[in-house]
Amino acid sequence: xxxxxxxxxxxxxxxxxxxxxxxxxxxxxxxxxxxxxxxxxxxxxxxxxxxxxxxxxxxxxxxxxxxxxxxxxxxxxxxxxxxxxxxxxxxxxxxxxxxxxxxxxxxxxxxxxxxxxxxxxxxxxxxxxxxxxxxxxxxxxxxxxxxxxxxxxxxxxxxxxxxxxxxxxxxxxxxxxxxxxxxxxxxxxxxxxxxxxxxxxxxxxxxxxxxxxxxxxxxxxxxxxxxxxxxxxxxxxxxxxxxxxxxxxxxxxxxxxxxxxxxxxxxxxxxxxxxxxxxxxxxxxxxxxxxxxxxxxxxxxxxxxxxxxxxxxxxxxxxxxxxxxxxxxxxxxxxxxxxxxxx
Numbered sequence: 524x525x526x527x528x529x530x531x532x533x534x535x536x537x538x539x540x541x542x543x544x545x546x547x548x549x550x551x552x553x554x555x556x557x558x559x560x561x562x563x564x565x566x567x568x569x570x571x572x573x574x575x576x577x578x579x580x581x582x583x584x585x586x587x588x589x590x591x592x593x594x595x596x597x598x599x600x601x602x603x604x605x606x607x608x609x610x611x612x613x614x615x616x617x618x619x620x621x622x623x624x625x626x627x628x629x630x631x632x633x634x635x636x637x638x639x640x641x642x643x644x645x646x647x648x649x650x651x652x653x654x655x656x657x658x659x660x661x662x663x664x665x666x667x668x669x670x671x672x673x674x675x676x677x678x679x680x681x682x683x684x685x686x687x688x689x690x691x692x693x694x695x696x697x698x699x700x701x702x703x704x705x706x707x708x709x710x711x712x713x714x715x716x717x718x719x720x721x722x723x724x725x726x727x728x729x730x731x732x733x734x735x736x737x738x739x740x741x742x743x744x745x746x747x748x749x750x751x752x753x754x755x756x757x758x759x760x761x762x763x764x765x766x767x768x769x770x771x772x773x774x775x776x777x778x779x780x781x782x783x784x785x786x787x788x789x790x791x792x793x794x795x796x797x798x799x800x801x802x803x804x805x806x807x808x809x810x811x812x813x814x815x816x817x818x819x820x821x822x823x824x825x826x827x828x829x830x831x832x833x834x835x836x837x838x839x840x841x842x843x844x845x846x847x848x849x850x851x852x853x854x855x856x857x858x859x860x861x862x863x864x865x866x
Contacts, residue, residue: 551586599848606841613835626842635818635826643822643850645734646802649741653798654791656742657749662779664750665757675754678747690811693740697726697812727812730819737809737820745801749794756790757783796858803851823847 561569576582609622630636660678664671681689696703699719704726709715718724727736760783768778806824813820815829823843831840 602841603845605838606845608838610838612839615835617837622838626839627846629839630842630846635821638818639821639823639826642734642820643803643824643847646738646741646805646822647799647854649738649745649802650795650798652738652742653745653749654794656746657794658753658784658787660746660750661753661757664754675751679751680747681744682748684744686805686808687811689740689744690808693736693743694727694812697728697736699725699728702726733813733817733820737805737812740812741802741805741808745798749798752790752794753787756787760786792858792861796855799855799858800851803847803854823850 558569558572562573566573604619606626607622607624608618609620610618664675684692699705705715705719705724708724713724715724722729725732727733764782765778768782773781804824806822806828809815809820809822809825815825815833821829824847827840827843827847830836830843
């Protein structure tokens with residue numbers, strides 16, 4: 524019970540420490556409960572209200588809309604204000620007066636900014652790789668070969684795993700000594716010991732190959748998901764159209780490239796948007812794979828985490844997160860618009 528009480532105490536502190544929010548929420552819950560009781564035992568008392576709600580059912584969306592506005596948009600606005608506040612770096616006690624845009628100037632001139640931005644954008648390389656690999660797997664599964672159902676389940680399984688599990692598994696696979704990848708290369712006759720002494724085959728332990736290792740693992744996790752999306756889109760192509768093309772003498776490769784693949788633009792747009800979002804939020808995967816202290820693998824979210832919870836630079840971290848939000852809008856909104864336009 525003590526742990527439950529501590530949980531609610533911390534939850535209340537993270538919203539409104541004075542309890543005003545919970546009093547307001549309690550009043551709303553009490554009103555809803557009283558209304559439901561009166562509706563059941565004294566329907567004539569609340570008949571006008573009930574009739575109004577039946578005519579205007581969208582009124583019930585006010586509560587979830589208010590929660591969405593508070594927990595998402597108000598929080599984003601508050602984060603933006605913190606980024607320009609006078610909350611000094613290294614101070615745990617918050618101050619929210621106007622401090623100017625010094626944190627943004629410090630961010631853009633920091634030696635960590637461009638490497639973190641470059642690594643963040645490098646993660647977008649998984650998009651074309653996953654699209655090509657996923658399309659190839661989808662075309663293979665469309666051939667209705669024996670065991671396709673089992674194969675589809677196996678390639679989709681990595682997507683069902685969390686980033687933490689995937690990062691931990693690949694961390695063991697990438698180990699220079701005793702790792703699965705180097706052990707396999709050793710079976711093939713590669714002199715792994717000499718390569719490690721020369722600084723090669725270090726995978727996630729080397730600054731030069733760490734981002735490549737991260738992208739390979741992410742491609743493994745998402746290619747199966749993209750393949751299943753493409754396969755579903757292929758199955759939606761009318762069979763009559765495909766049969767008509769066959770009667771005209773077209774071969775299957777030509778049917779795929781001229782008829783079926785052009786109709787996958789909607790699915791492709793959805794996959795691009797989803798992959799872009801996951802690429803920008805792959806914080807837990809990178810931390811599970813290489814940790815958050817390896818600066819060569821820092822992305823903007825990891826840099827933001829280090830500034831907030833390692834250096835206690837909360838206003839500076841808020842500036843980094845605000846820039847990341849702007850980057851997400853610049854990259855994701857055009858993709859979303861392109862997807863809806865293609866559909």
